[in-house]
Amino acid sequence: MDRHSIIVCILLGIITTNLIRVVPMLLIKGQISNRFLRSFLYYVPYVTLAVMTFPSIIQTTMSPISGTVALMAGIVAAWRGMGLFPVAAICCAIVYLMDTLVL
Amino acid sequence: MGYFAVAFSLGIIAKQAGLTAAIGFVSSFFTRASAGEYGVYTLVAAQAAYVEIVAMCLVTNLRYMLMSAALSQKIAPGTSWLHRVLMACCVTDEIFGISIARERYCPPAYTYSAALISTLLWASGCAAGIVAGGMLPTAIVAALSVALYGMFLAIIMPPARNDRYVLYAVAASFVLSGACSVAPVVSHWSSGTRTIVLTVVISAVVAWWKPIKMEDADGQA
Numbered sequence: 001m002d003r004h005s006i007i008v009c010i011l012l013g014i015i016t017t018n019l020i021r022v023v024p025m026l027l028i029k030g031q032i033s034n035r036f037l038r039s040f041l042y043y044v045p046y047v048t049l050a051v052m053t054f055p056s057i058i059q060t061t062m063s064p065i066s067g068t069v070a071l072m073a074g075i076v077a078a079w080r081g082m083g084l085f086p087v088a089a090i091c092c093a094i095v096y097l098m099d100t101l102v103l
Numbered sequence: 104m105g106y107f108a109v110a111f112s113l114g115i116i117a118k119q120a121g122l123t124a125a126i127g128f129v130s131s132f133f134t135r136a137s138a139g140e141y142g143v144y145t146l147v148a149a150q151a152a153y154v155e156i157v158a159m160c161l162v163t164n165l166r167y168m169l170m171s172a173a174l175s176q177k178i179a180p181g182t183s184w185l186h187r188v189l190m191a192c193c194v195t196d197e198i199f200g201i202s203i204a205r206e207r208y209c210p211p212a213y214t215y216s217a218a219l220i221s222t223l224l225w226a227s228g229c230a231a232g233i234v235a236g237g238m239l240p241t242a243i244v245a246a247l248s249v250a251l252y253g254m255f256l257a258i259i260m261p262p263a264r265n266d267r268y269v270l271y272a273v274a275a276s277f278v279l280s281g282a283c284s285v286a287p288v289v290s291h292w293s294s295g296t297r298t299i300v301l302t303v304v305i306s307a308v309v310a311w312w313k314p315i316k317m318e319d320a321d322g323q324a
Contacts, residue, residue: 006121006147009156010130013143016160017134018192021167025191026184028175039310041173043272045203046262047309048166048302049255050276052196055284057252062245074253078260084201084253091253096246 057091066098106197106221106251107228111244113140114232120148124230131229135195135222136164140229165299170199179208186211193218197251200258268313275305 032038057074058067070091077087110131117127122144134140142159171191178187190202193214201217202209263270283289283297292300 006126008153009143009147010122010126010134012153012156013140013160014130014133016157017136017164017167020161020164021171021191021194022188024168024171025175025187028172032176035314036310038176039314040306041176042315043269043306043309044169044173044302045199046259046269047272047276047305048169048298049196049200049259050273051280051298051301051305053252053255053259054277055281057249059284060245060248060252062242067249070249070253071256074256075260078256078258079264081261082257084257087257088250088253091249091256092246095249096242099242099245 061095062099066095069098070094106224107231107247110225110228111232111235111247113144114229114234116141116148117144117229118233120144122147122233124233127233128226128230132222132226135225136160136167166302167194167199169299169302170194170196174199174202174209177203177205177209178211182211190214195221197221197254200255204258268309272305272309275309276301279305 032041054071057071058064061067061070073094074087074091077090082090113131114124114127117130117140122130130143131140134143143156146156146159171194174190174194175187178190190211193202195218198214198218198221202214205213259269259273263273279301280297283301289297
């Protein structure tokens with residue numbers, strides 16, 4: 001693909017992606033009073049993040065085992081109230097050690 | 104950190120699609136969507152039509168629509184529309200995650216500063232990936248890529264501990280998401296599509312089964 005078409009593709013990607021983000025924000029003004037909708041939006045973030053975490057976490061690592069152990073350790077660490085960075089660091093360290101040393 | 108690593112691996116794909124480091128930087132800076140960018144780069148590599156690019160962005164990024172809708176509830180009433188638009192543009196998996204983790208309302212400045220730092224890391228990671236692509240051992244790249252999921256866990260677990268129904272929702276998400284990745288038919292959908300469908304279904308079921316108390320919900324929903 002030539003340089004010109006690549007740039008057009010990238011621009012289209014930028015425009016589409018940002019429109020998706022802005023439109024709902026402009027349509028929803030203020031607080032929603034519908035109870036079901038509010039409950040729905042309350043659960044959405046946690047469900048989305050959970051769905052994106054599993055099973056991807058065991059698919060990106062070199063072996064599914066290291067990903068599984070990192071997932072378990074991450075859940076325990078996060079459950080005990082550790083912050084974003086410590087939990088992420090623990091997961092990384094476990095995967096690196098298991099992938100290089102054990103396997 | 105997780106950002107840099109993910110963007111780095113994205114850069115390696117972008118390089119195969121024929122992007123230069125400068126274009127990669129600009130595209131990552133303004134798009135900020137891992138799955139969406141991945142889709143665009145692979146389509147560029149496959150010499151796809153423009154329509155396909157738009158369709159790909161719509162499907163892989165539909166979840167941002169849900170996130171934007173959810174984030175709209177975390178913005179204090181009376182915030183100007185300019186702030187709303189800018190905050191909407193900041194929405195990524197991670198920025199959204201930390202923004203909704205704020206109690207009551209999320210101040211726009213919080214979202215902007217987090218977005219600025221992560222976007223710079225994201226864009227430079229992508230550029231670095233294009234330049235240095237494939238020089239790092241795969242073990243390090245694989246290890247860094249779980250940083251993102253570790254962050255997600257740190258976001259969802261504390262609320263799950265405090266609210267039994269969030270915990271059920273999270274558990275259901277893990278189980279169904281895992282099941283759908285191996286189930287016939289569904290596993291052929293893109294992960295973006297699965298994320299959207301599962302999010303809508305699970306959240307709707309839990310919201311119907313256990314709606315939040317309205318008086319508690321002010322500023323928390």
